[in-house]
Amino acid sequence: MSALARRPGDQPVDYRTFLDRASSVAPAIVLQASYANGLGIIRDLGRLGVPVLACDSNPRALGFRSRYAAARLLADPALDEEAFLRDLEALGHQLPQPGVLFPTHDEYIWPVARHADRLRAWFHIPFSGWETMQRLADKEEQLRAAWRSGVATPRTVFIKTERDVTSPEVASFIFPAIFKPAESLAFKRRFKRPVLEIATREALPTVYARVADCGTLMLQEIIPGGDDELYTVGSYLDAQSQPLALFTGRKLRQHPRQFGTARFAESLWLPDLADAAVRLLTELRFHGVSQVEFKRDPRDGRFKLMEVNARHWLWHALATASGVNLSWIAYRDALAQPVRAPQQRDGQRWILTVKDLLASTKEIAHGELSARQWLTSLRGTRVDGVLAVDDPLPGAEAVWRVSRVIAHRAGRRWLPAATRPTRATTAEKEDVEL
Numbered sequence: 001m002s003a004l005a006r007r008p009g010d011q012p013v014d015y016r017t018f019l020d021r022a023s024s025v026a027p028a029i030v031l032q033a034s035y036a037n038g039l040g041i042i043r044d045l046g047r048l049g050v051p052v053l054a055c056d057s058n059p060r061a062l063g064f065r066s067r068y069a070a071a072r073l074l075a076d077p078a079l080d081e082e083a084f085l086r087d088l089e090a091l092g093h094q095l096p097q098p099g100v101l102f103p104t105h106d107e108y109i110w111p112v113a114r115h116a117d118r119l120r121a122w123f124h125i126p127f128s129g130w131e132t133m134q135r136l137a138d139k140e141e142q143l144r145a146a147w148r149s150g151v152a153t154p155r156t157v158f159i160k161t162e163r164d165v166t167s168p169e170v171a172s173f174i175f176p177a178i179f180k181p182a183e184s185l186a187f188k189r190r191f192k193r194p195v196l197e198i199a200t201r202e203a204l205p206t207v208y209a210r211v212a213d214c215g216t217l218m219l220q221e222i223i224p225g226g227d228d229e230l231y232t233v234g235s236y237l238d239a240q241s242q243p244l245a246l247f248t249g250r251k252l253r254q255h256p257r258q259f260g261t262a263r264f265a266e267s268l269w270l271p272d273l274a275d276a277a278v279r280l281l282t283e284l285r286f287h288g289v290s291q292v293e294f295k296r297d298p299r300d301g302r303f304k305l306m307e308v309n310a311r312h313w314l315w316h317a318l319a320t321a322s323g324v325n326l327s328w329i330a331y332r333d334a335l336a337q338p339v340r341a342p343q344q345r346d347g348q349r350w351i352l353t354v355k356d357l358l359a360s361t362k363e364i365a366h367g368e369l370s371a372r373q374w375l376t377s378l379r380g381t382r383v384d385g386v387l388a389v390d391d392p393l394p395g396a397e398a399v400w401r402v403s404r405v406i407a408h409r410a411g412r413r414w415l416p417a418a419t420r421p422t423r424a425t426t427a428e429k430e431d432v433e434l
Contacts, residue, residue, distance in 0.1 A: 014070055015070045015071075015072070017070070018051050018052075018053060018070035019094065019095070019096060021051040022051045022095060022096050022097065022099070023096035023097065025049065025050060025051055026050075026097055026098065026099065026100060026124070026331075026335055027050070027051045027052065027053060027095060027097075027099040027100070028041070028045045028050050028051070028052045028053070028099060028100050028102060028327075028331060029052075029053050029055060029091070029099040029100065029101050029102065029123065030042055030052060030053070030054050030055060030063060030069070030102045030104065031055050031056075031074070031101065031102065031103040031104060031108040031109075031112070032055070032056055032061075032103065032104045032105045032107070032108050033054035033055065033056045033061045033062065033063025033064065033066075033069070033071075033104070034056055034058055034060075034061040034062060034063065035062055035314075035385075035386070036314055036315070036317070036352065036385035036386055037104045037105070037312055037313065037314050037316070038054065038056075038061075038063045038102075038104040039062055039063050039066060039385070039386060039394055040312065040316055040317035040320070040327075040385065041102050041104065041312060041316075041327045042054055042063050042066050042068050042069045043066070043068055043317070043388065043391060044317070044320050044325050044326075044327035044328060045068075045327050045328065045331060046066070046067075046068025046069060047068065047390075048325075048328060050331065051070075052068055052069040052070070053069060053070050053071070053072055053091075053099070054066065054069040054070070054071050054072070055071075055072050055073075055074045055091075056071075056073065056074065057073065057074055057075060057076035057079075059073060062386065062394040062397055062398060063394070065393040065394045065397050066391050066393070066394055067390075067391050067393065068391060072091065074087040074088065074091075075087050076107075077107055077108055077111045078107045078189075081111050084111060085111065085115055085118065085119070088112075088119060088122070088123070089118075089119070089122060091122070092119070092121065092122020092123060093122070095122065098121075098122055098123055098124055099122075099123055099124070100123070100124045100126060100330070100331050100334045100335070101119070101123045101124065101125050101126075102126075102312070102327065102330070103311060104311060104312055105311070106137070106184075106185050106310075106311070107185065109127070109133070109310060109311050110130075110133060110137060110185075112125065113125075113127070113128065113129055113130045113132075113133040114130045114133075116129045116130065117129075124334035124335065125334070126236075126287075126288060126289075126330040126331070126333055126334035127287055127288025127289070127310070127311075127330075128285070128286055128287045128288055128310070132284060132285050132286060132287070133310060135284055136284060136286065136308060136310040137183065137184075137185075137310075138182055138183065139180060139181065139182045139183070139184060139218060139307065140158060140182040140216055140218065141284075142280075142284075142305070142307065142308050143156060143218070143305070145280060145283045145284050146280055146305045148283055149276075149279040149280050149282070149283040150276075150279065151276050151277075151279060151280050151305055152297075152302045152303060152304045152305065153304055153305045154220045154221045154222075154223055154295075154304050154305075155173075155220070155221040156218050156219065156220045156221075157169045157170055157173065157218070157219045157220075158182075158216060158217070158218060158219075159179075159208070159216070159217040159218070159219050160216050160217075162208070162212065165204060165205065165208050170204070170219060173201075173219060173221070174221060175198060175199065175200050175201050175203075175204075176197060176198060176199050176200070176222055177197075177198050177219055177220060177221055177222060178195040178196065178197050178198065178219075178220050178222060178259075179195060179196045179198060179207060179208070179211055179217050179218070179219060179220075180194070180195045180217070180218045180220050181211070181214050181215065181216075181217055181218075182215055182216035182217065182218065183214075183215055183216075186214070187211075187214055190214075193259065194259065195259055196210070196211060197222075197259075198219075222258075223295045223297050223304055224297070224298055224299065225295065225296065225297070225298045227251050227252070227253055227254045227257055227258065227260075228250060228251060228252050228253075229250075229295050229296045229297075229298070230250060230251040230254070230293060230294070230295050230306070231248065231249070231250045231251075231268075231270065231273060231293070231294045231295070231296065231303060232247075232248065232249055232250065232251070232265075232291050232292070232293050232294075232313065232315075233246070233247070233248050233273055233274050233276075233277035233278075233291070233292045233293075233294070234246075234247040234248075234249070234289070234290070234291050234313065234316055234319050234324070234326060235247070235274070235277065235278065235281065235289070235290055235292075235326070236288065236289050236326050236329045236330050236333070236341075237278070237281055237282075237286055237287055237288065237290070238287060238333055238338065239287045240287075241281060241282045241285055241286055241287060243278050244329050244333060244338060244339070244340050244341065245319075245324050245325075245326050245329040245340070245341035246274045246278070246324070246341070246344075247267070247318075247319035247322060247324040247326070247341075247344050248267075248268060248269055248270045248273055248274050248344075249265055249266055249267045249268055249315075249318055249319070249322075250265065250266060250268055251264070251265050252264045252265055252266055252349075252377065253356060253359070253360070255355060255356075255359040261314055262314055262315045262350075262352075263351065263352045263355045263356040263359060264349070264350070264351050264352075264356050264377070265315045265318055265349065265350045265351075266318075266347065266348065266349045266350070266380070267318055267319070267321075267322040267344055267345065267346050267347065267348045267349075268346055268347075269343070269344055269346055273294060273303055276294075276303065277292035277294075280292060280305070280308070281308070284308075286310065288310060288311070288330065289311060289312050289316075289326050289327075289330050290308060290309060290310050290311065291308070291309040291311075291312075291313035291316070292305070292307075292308050292309075293305075293306040293307055293308075293309070294306060312326065312327070314385065315350050315385060317350060317383050317385060318348060318349070318350035318382075318383060319344070320383075321348045321350065321382045321383040322344040322345045322346070322348045323341070323342050323343070323344050323345050324341045324342070324344045325341065326341075329341050347380050348380060348382045348383070349378070349379075349380045349381040349382060349383075350381070350382070350383050350384070350385065351378070351381050351383075351384055351385070352384065352385045352386065353384050353386075353387055354386070354387075354398060354399060354402050358402070358406075360374045386398045387399075
């Protein structure tokens, strides 16, 4: 598939200039650039002079608006993996030298890992192959690796058949609890969420009937405590699973609460937590950028594993703002020019302003947050996941899209109840963040 001839908004893409620059500086190829995750990598590297190509199946990807990247459409690997691989190979033929691949979502990283041998002629791949990534894709294996490496986890029972639902272990389980899939990608596509909550023991059979065909499930306790008890270890480990970059931080707010994605976070160095994450990743023989998420259990003060994401995560730009540029460390190591990241700076804060403003306004209206608490919390905020003075177009596009959604929803309220659409409009589906 050929390079985009136009950006959204009919602005020309300087793809030829990208290729010219890539002849002297190894390029970075960001796979899936629709939102803050990919946009963060584009800015991490583009600001340091690396020629960056943003690739996505969506022609409206925010990364296509960045001044730091040229743009190229690729097939969607979730719909046609072979077409995606052929598109990558076609791109490789055009590059004047091998580029460094940065897949930002599981839909992209798994196919690249599965076919790494096929792609290495054209690209540097700074992360594990499929033998290791297959273990990361399996949440059951993540959990068992945590137990082997002495990392605490929530109480968990594996549910493989209907018979397991009535086992003695389940009979002694405390509710509410959650079902978490061992294989998360298909589950998220189907239910539009990473877990399903089970409010009571009596509800267990009904919820299980909805997910019985989803393979191995984990019945897991819900760790009490607020969203500000969720901590992340971000890292880059080299091919020998040695850490070249380490960052720790925590969420302060997420949306929706309890099982949502970050909208506000801060850097906070916790060496013992970093050590626990590295033990786990070493046990998995992992190589690459990852996020290991924990929740501190207020009942015993222990940090308990939530999940491992074998890639950059939504708010990784906070690590960069704190002095730990994971993208740059991975890029350099891929080119056999390894460097170690410095110690992070604490107290930096990251925000998705549009998302946090909308969610916080609702929480203030419902008495869940005070306006003073919200304003005070913003001190120390150094980076927005989308808005940036030196790269304004992605942020302007995001604000316009969210404004469009708000306008559509406001307009629906004026419609008679009988004529209101029961599902999200096309505009809402297209414009709400990934």
